[in-house]
Amino acid sequence: MGVRGSGRSRVADTGRYPGGVTFPVVGMVGGGQLARMTHEAGIPLGIKFKLLSDTPQDSAAQVVSDVVIGDYRDLDTLRDFARGCDVITFDHEHVPTEHLRALEADGIPVRPGPDALVHAQDKGVMREKLMEIGVPCPRHRIVRDPADVAAFAAEGAGFPVILKTVRGGYDGKGVWFVRSVEDAADPFRAGVPVLAEEKVDFVRELAANVVRSPHGQAVAYPVVESQQVDGVCDTVIAPAPGLSEALAGEAQELALRVAKELGVVGHLAVELFETPEGRILVNELAMRPHNSGHWTQDGAVTSQFANHVRAVLDLPLGDPRPRAKWTVMGNVLGGDYPDMYAAYLHCMARDPQLKIHMYGKDVKPGRKVGHVNTYGDDLDDVLERARHAAGYLRGTITE
Amino acid sequence: MGVRGSGRSRVADTGRYPGGVTFPVVGMVGGGQLARMTHEAGIPLGIKFKLLSDTPQDSAAQVVSDVVIGDYRDLDTLRDFARGCDVITFDHEHVPTEHLRALEADGIPVRPGPDALVHAQDKGVMREKLMEIGVPCPRHRIVRDPADVAAFAAEGAGFPVILKTVRGGYDGKGVWFVRSVEDAADPFRAGVPVLAEEKVDFVRELAANVVRSPHGQAVAYPVVESQQVDGVCDTVIAPAPGLSEALAGEAQELALRVAKELGVVGHLAVELFETPEGRILVNELAMRPHNSGHWTQDGAVTSQFANHVRAVLDLPLGDPRPRAKWTVMGNVLGGDYPDMYAAYLHCMARDPQLKIHMYGKDVKPGRKVGHVNTYGDDLDDVLERARHAAGYLRGTITE
Numbered sequence: 176m177g178v179r180g181s182g183r184s185r186v187a188d189t190g191r192y193p194g195g196v197t198f199p200v201v202g203m204v205g206g207g208q209l210a211r212m213t214h215e216a217g218i219p220l221g222i223k224f225k226l227l228s229d230t231p232q233d234s235a236a237q238v239v240s241d242v243v244i245g246d247y248r249d250l251d252t253l254r255d256f257a258r259g260c261d262v263i264t265f266d267h268e269h270v271p272t273e274h275l276r277a278l279e280a281d282g283i284p285v286r287p288g289p290d291a292l293v294h295a296q297d298k299g300v301m302r303e304k305l306m307e308i309g310v311p312c313p314r315h316r317i318v319r320d321p322a323d324v325a326a327f328a329a330e331g332a333g334f335p336v337i338l339k340t341v342r343g344g345y346d347g348k349g350v351w352f353v354r355s356v357e358d359a360a361d362p363f364r365a366g367v368p369v370l371a372e373e374k375v376d377f378v379r380e381l382a383a384n385v386v387r388s389p390h391g392q393a394v395a396y397p398v399v400e401s402q403q404v405d406g407v408c409d410t411v412i413a414p415a416p417g418l419s420e421a422l423a424g425e426a427q428e429l430a431l432r433v434a435k436e437l438g439v440v441g442h443l444a445v446e447l448f449e450t451p452e453g454r455i456l457v458n459e460l461a462m463r464p465h466n467s468g469h470w471t472q473d474g475a476v477t478s479q480f481a482n483h484v485r486a487v488l489d490l491p492l493g494d495p496r497p498r499a500k501w502t503v504m505g506n507v508l509g510g511d512y513p514d515m516y517a518a519y520l521h522c523m524a525r526d527p528q529l530k531i532h533m534y535g536k537d538v539k540p541g542r543k544v545g546h547v548n549t550y551g552d553d554l555d556d557v558l559e560r561a562r563h564a565a566g567y568l569r570g571t572i573t574e
Numbered sequence: 575m576g577v578r579g580s581g582r583s584r585v586a587d588t589g590r591y592p593g594g595v596t597f598p599v600v601g602m603v604g605g606g607q608l609a610r611m612t613h614e615a616g617i618p619l620g621i622k623f624k625l626l627s628d629t630p631q632d633s634a635a636q637v638v639s640d641v642v643i644g645d646y647r648d649l650d651t652l653r654d655f656a657r658g659c660d661v662i663t664f665d666h667e668h669v670p671t672e673h674l675r676a677l678e679a680d681g682i683p684v685r686p687g688p689d690a691l692v693h694a695q696d697k698g699v700m701r702e703k704l705m706e707i708g709v710p711c712p713r714h715r716i717v718r719d720p721a722d723v724a725a726f727a728a729e730g731a732g733f734p735v736i737l738k739t740v741r742g743g744y745d746g747k748g749v750w751f752v753r754s755v756e757d758a759a760d761p762f763r764a765g766v767p768v769l770a771e772e773k774v775d776f777v778r779e780l781a782a783n784v785v786r787s788p789h790g791q792a793v794a795y796p797v798v799e800s801q802q803v804d805g806v807c808d809t810v811i812a813p814a815p816g817l818s819e820a821l822a823g824e825a826q827e828l829a830l831r832v833a834k835e836l837g838v839v840g841h842l843a844v845e846l847f848e849t850p851e852g853r854i855l856v857n858e859l860a861m862r863p864h865n866s867g868h869w870t871q872d873g874a875v876t877s878q879f880a881n882h883v884r885a886v887l888d889l890p891l892g893d894p895r896p897r898a899k900w901t902v903m904g905n906v907l908g909g910d911y912p913d914m915y916a917a918y919l920h921c922m923a924r925d926p927q928l929k930i931h932m933y934g935k936d937v938k939p940g941r942k943v944g945h946v947n948t949y950g951d952d953l954d955d956v957l958e959r960a961r962h963a964a965g966y967l968r969g970t971i972t973e
Binding site: 197198199211212214215218219220221223224236237238239240242472476477485490491492493494498514515516517519520523524527528529530531532533534535545 | 596597598610611613614617618619620622623635636637638639641871875876884889890891892893897913914915916918919922923926927928929930931932933934944
């Protein structure tokens with residue numbers, strides 16, 4: 176009775192509908208595919224969705240009814256957008272931290288909040304915090320010039336060294352693979368802070384995805400294996416094949432601890448390296464729905480998008496357990512064929528269980544324009560179906 | 575290779591993107607919850623969705639970006655709306671048959687087409703056609719006055735008799751339960767044709783749902799049990815408990831035959847009576863996604879909404895098989911509490927696997943404003959969870 180008693184008025188008491196409905200408005204900053212899929216997940220809950228998008232052609236702007244076109248870097252635009260929203264959340268991590276603090280000062284709940292989000296915005300802040308709370312990371316150091324890089328390498332990391340701009344990089348952008356001190360000049364040309372990290376000798380990449388709500392409830396999805404091609408996520412397998420229960424539990428516990436210690440609200444993706452010694456090291460953090468969680472749309476009881484919405488609204492979270500023995504997500508990148516719709520006939524006829532998720536983006540070579548999910552009991556079969564469909568849509572497979 | 579060769583141009587051939595994308599525009603007439611959920615199912619396919627809605631407040635109009643506000647009974651409005659749509663389909667069956675023929679004459683594919691849809695619009699035409707193709711129906715006759723009703727009863731059906739206006743009724747509206755000739759005057763006052771049907775002695779109601787595409791592919795969902803309260807669907811159980819394989823197969827075969835013989839394109843719901851003798855009789859037809867198929871959103875590999883979209887676009891259909899041993903759908907009707915959002919806390923905390931689907935409608939007593947789906951291995955548990963959630967949202971259960 177507790178909830179009912181505290182929140183609901185009975186019509187019969189007054190003979191009318193007191194106050195009407197209170198379905199909240201979720202404001203999402205950024206019009207990419209994550210916003211598109213979060214909107215899709217919000218529809219069944221009756222949640223009202225408001226979008227701040229760069230252009231009307233953006234992925235989410237095509238399918239959301241309440242769209243504001245504007246620049247998230249402009250505080251006045253953000254403030255105007257936030258009026259009438261019950262909570263603000265994000266498609267990306269690029270909103271300046273000080274703007275988020277200003278919105279909070281205006282009384283708008285921002286989830287995740289700026290104090291959490293800065294760890295996903297600034298890789299230097301992220302590494303410092305993770306070390307402070309005892310989370311295993313690759314060796315790393317903020318470096319100011321190539322000489323610093325050489326010193327970092329000499330003190331134990333060795334070459335090659337990974338250099339990353341502390342802000343703004345993703346999907347291989349803002350990241351340099353440096354084999355010698357002579358290679359190390361480029362990253363410093365922009366004059367922004369650079370983080371040096373050792374090149375970790377890993378057997379594979381994993382991701383531990385969790386969702387946390389403001390009152391502290393949290394759920395952990397099964398740990399997945401993420402396969403990259405040219406620095407871009409290509410395939411995700413859920414759960415990670417052959418991962419020991421101990422290491423899976425350790426990864427989930429680590430992600431839950433990071434979410435709690437950093438005060439994350441919403442979906443947190445912790446990208447991990449699994450080392451030959453069976454250790455895990457944190458690679459990156461993302462505080463939003465994440466590519467490594469797209470499998471949950473068709474493979475879990477509650478998708479990452481639905482749980483992100485529930486978390487930012489401080490609703491009880493949904494069951495994160497898998498619905499199939501194996502689920503595989505294959506990213507669809509733009510290739511030589513601009514018209515992916517023409518490929519639907521073949522893909523759908525070949526595999527009636529295939530789940531296609533397209534983002535409404537124009538095809539450009541290498542651009543993520545969609546993904547497919549497959550699931551079943553036989554991993555080889557599930558993998559083959561996902562890879563075939565992703566390859567056929569891209570045009571690298573033609574039969 | 576067949577599909578690829580016939581439809582796709584390779585960028586490399588020309589050095590640019592020839593023709594760009596061909597993702598089609600589906601025009602949906604009617605802004606109710608069926609349109610809302612069809613839009614939701616179209617988003618992952620990248621299908622563009624255009625809506626003709628009575629008001630901007632309609633269920634689907636709240637979540638679709640491309641909405642035309644207008645009256646579907648006006649041919650000019652329909653024609654304007656249809657321009658730029660690759661195909662027209664429906665949230666309801668109320669568009670005048672002659673308007674659909676006019677759109678077809680304009681060259682717009684209408685799916686289902688008027689020759690099929692008339693069987694869902696006019697119960698007289700429906701009964702005549704079903705008898706012609708040998709599908710078992712209750713005794714019935716078009717009647718002109720109470721004397722006709724008395725004659726119909728005397729010739730074998732007996733009282734009570736069900737009287738239905740041949741057009742426009744649904745959810746118990748336009749339907750009279752007549753116990754004697756003295757009761758039979760009301761239905762004739764409007765001066766519209768009336769169909770008399772025997773009151774079938776049934777043990778339960780079933781629904782056989784199928785989807786058919788223009789090139790003749792068809793899929794059949796498991797036959798479900800549909801439980802009505804006061805003439806409105808309350809609970810759907812998939813599959814129908816205890817239904818023999820033989821009768822289930824007969825019902826599916828019957829629905830597939832009706833779809834084919836009537837030329838249906840899209841989702842067809844065949845509502846059935848199961849008699850004490852183990853026979854099935856056709857009660858009603860609906861040529862659109864249907865309440866008895868809402869369970870497929872969470873309980874089948876491909877939902878009725880996704881398959882309806884695929885069918886009207888003549889794409890290969892998705893797998894209709896169930897994903898769980900049992901799935902139960904519970905309709906959420908408006909009750910005494912106007913604010914269902916306040917009930918989310920309790921419902922979601924009690925059952926983390928619960929799937930809520932709300933339609934964005936204002937609560938009015940007895941109005942369908944949403945539904946819930948539950949699934950699992952234990953039917954009693956799955957039923958209890960659906961009934962609890964639907965009752966709590968409505969306000970008839972308060973703990």
